[in-house]
Amino acid sequence: MSISMYDAAVPVFTRMLGMLSTLLTKAEAFAAEKNIPAADLLEARLAPNMFTLTRQIQAACDAAKFGVARPSGVTPPSDPDTETTVAELQARIAKTKAFIAGVDTTAFEGAESRPVTLKTSGGEMPFTGKDYLLAFALPNFFFHAVTAYDILRHKGLSLEKKDYLALR
Numbered sequence: 001m002s003i004s005m006y007d008a009a010v011p012v013f014t015r016m017l018g019m020l021s022t023l024l025t026k027a028e029a030f031a032a033e034k035n036i037p038a039a040d041l042l043e044a045r046l047a048p049n050m051f052t053l054t055r056q057i058q059a060a061c062d063a064a065k066f067g068v069a070r071p072s073g074v075t076p077p078s079d080p081d082t083e084t085t086v087a088e089l090q091a092r093i094a095k096t097k098a099f100i101a102g103v104d105t106t107a108f109e110g111a112e113s114r115p116v117t118l119k120t121s122g123g124e125m126p127f128t129g130k131d132y133l134l135a136f137a138l139p140n141f142f143f144h145a146v147t148a149y150d151i152l153r154h155k156g157l158s159l160e161k162k163d164y165l166a167l168r
Contacts, residue, residue, distance in 0.1 A: 067137030
């Protein structure tokens with residue numbers, strides 16, 4: 001059995017972005033219930049040298065949009081990372097989901113072997129579209145998604161594995 005690049009990317013990113021949106025909704029309710037500013041949660045991090053919750057959400061959105069755009073050869077939208085509220089992060093997630101939903105399956109034709117080159121401060125990293133999606137984009141996305149989940153658990157939200165897996 002084979003799976004298309006589209007099916008390996010679009011439904012996975014879409015579902016998990018929905019999970020992040022649900023987590024933000026729960027975080028906002030938790031903040032209101034505990035009478036703490038939502039900004040305290042958004043600025044929380046697991047370690048001093050790790051991204052804040054806000055930056056984890058932004059990075060997850062970026063990983064998703066680039067994970068779809070680069071292998072499919074589509075130009076992604078630009079996002080300046082200026083979100084400071086739950087509402088702004090929810091809008092960022094919605095924008096990312098809309099972009100992903102707008103990429104036609106035909107754009108993924110030949111994506112497995114399409115060259116993808118990441119330019120980093122350490123130099124260029126060449127991939128095929130398949131290797132980029134499976135070995136870089138998806139793991140990077142899941143890293144930021146689970147870290148967002150972990151930050152909220154650490155701050156006291158009552159979350160379970162089912163919340164992360166979007167089974168609720």
